[in-house]
Amino acid sequence: MKVRKYLTAVWIGFWLLMAFLPVEAFAAGSIDLNRETSLCISCQENETSLVGVPYSLYLVATVDEYGELTPVAPFELFNVMIRGENDEAWRTLATTLEAYVIRDQIAPADTSVTDETGKAVFPTGENTLTPGLYLVLGSRHTQDGYIYESTPFMAMLPGLDQEANEWIYDVTVNGKFSSQEVPPTPEPVSRKVLKVWDDDDHAEYRPKEVTVQLFCDGELYDTVILNGKNNWRYTWEELESDHKWTLTENEIEDYVPIITEEGITFVVTNYYAPLPDAPAPDKLTPTPTPRPGTTGRPGGSGSPGSSGSSGGSGSSYSGSGTKLPQTGQLWWPVPVLLAGGLLMLVIGLLRQRGKRDEK
Numbered sequence: 001m002k003v004r005k006y007l008t009a010v011w012i013g014f015w016l017l018m019a020f021l022p023v024e025a026f027a028a029g030s031i032d033l034n035r036e037t038s039l040c041i042s043c044q045e046n047e048t049s050l051v052g053v054p055y056s057l058y059l060v061a062t063v064d065e066y067g068e069l070t071p072v073a074p075f076e077l078f079n080v081m082i083r084g085e086n087d088e089a090w091r092t093l094a095t096t097l098e099a100y101v102i103r104d105q106i107a108p109a110d111t112s113v114t115d116e117t118g119k120a121v122f123p124t125g126e127n128t129l130t131p132g133l134y135l136v137l138g139s140r141h142t143q144d145g146y147i148y149e150s151t152p153f154m155a156m157l158p159g160l161d162q163e164a165n166e167w168i169y170d171v172t173v174n175g176k177f178s179s180q181e182v183p184p185t186p187e188p189v190s191r192k193v194l195k196v197w198d199d200d201d202h203a204e205y206r207p208k209e210v211t212v213q214l215f216c217d218g219e220l221y222d223t224v225i226l227n228g229k230n231n232w233r234y235t236w237e238e239l240e241s242d243h244k245w246t247l248t249e250n251e252i253e254d255y256v257p258i259i260t261e262e263g264i265t266f267v268v269t270n271y272y273a274p275l276p277d278a279p280a281p282d283k284l285t286p287t288p289t290p291r292p293g294t295t296g297r298p299g300g301s302g303s304p305g306s307s308g309s310s311g312g313s314g315s316s317y318s319g320s321g322t323k324l325p326q327t328g329q330l331w332w333p334v335p336v337l338l339a340g341g342l343l344m345l346v347i348g349l350l351r352q353r354g355k356r357d358e359k
Helices: 002-020 087-104 333-358
Strands: 038-042 054-063 069-071 110-113 119-122 132-138 141-143 146-150 153-157 159-161 166-168 170-174 177-181 189-198 209-216 219-227 233-239 245-249 255-262 265-272 310-312 315-317
Touching (some): 038 132, 054 087, 054 119, 087 153, 087 209, 087 245, 087 255, 110 119, 153 159, 153 170, 189 209, 189 245, 209 233, 219 233, 245 255, 245 265
Antiparallel strands (some): 038 119, 054 110, 141 146, 170 310, 209 219, 209 245, 255 265, 310 315
């Protein structure tokens, strides 16, 4: 009778624990690393297709069959965390990596251009796409009197369709961009940089100065030293408005950089995270600051924070169920380990009961 009570208690406990485990613990199964993947970027503004927009694809990290990411060269050299707790974290990661790509002139894994339907398809030619996490960069584009500024974003191949609970190997995402009317006469603009330290009372480890670089359309424009004397900030005046301005910061030992754009200001936030320790997840998710609205038509058919839509098996899947991965969340072993632990508990109880009966 007691054995039955023990087994009943164990059985109830098992299913209670299963009920409280994240759904991801049982989601989608393993990734088929031998299956081909593809990416389609759709650029639509209302009913207008943006034609001739160049896109570049960079493999940032490979993925294993369980969804764990491993950074690849040269991205493994950068002191950034390949992790996204939410859409804002993925956006800031993309912006930060874009700066390194421009500074180090990293070659893309593949390039494509949107066709007459506004779609850029990868892979091209004889290229193939390795399953993993990609940085997607688009170039500035002018069409019908408007300037479209592409926003960098991250794309996972394959993508996870949460609604269908399956991996999608042919992924379609909406291109992300802002737009404004072409000004009759280009006016000079300003750009600012602000350094923010978030090092949890470890100010003694901060360097006395840091070096930042401003790039114009991918070419080095100026190099500036930030320090306490200039309050860790600088302003560039009288810049040409019809160019793309990007900022990078030289790596700082034991600090993880996050670069965001807030209006005309580049905010460079550094979190103290000495390797191999990883920063806490909340340190990778800076509080978003609302951005000023752009003039002209609204920017882009997909918001910068959305993961877009995914397509599988050649068909188009549209919805919000796709999701970028979160490094370190390997849920597949949880039910296995839990079941094994419960089994050992049952065996132990039965053996204990058997010893009592022998006595």
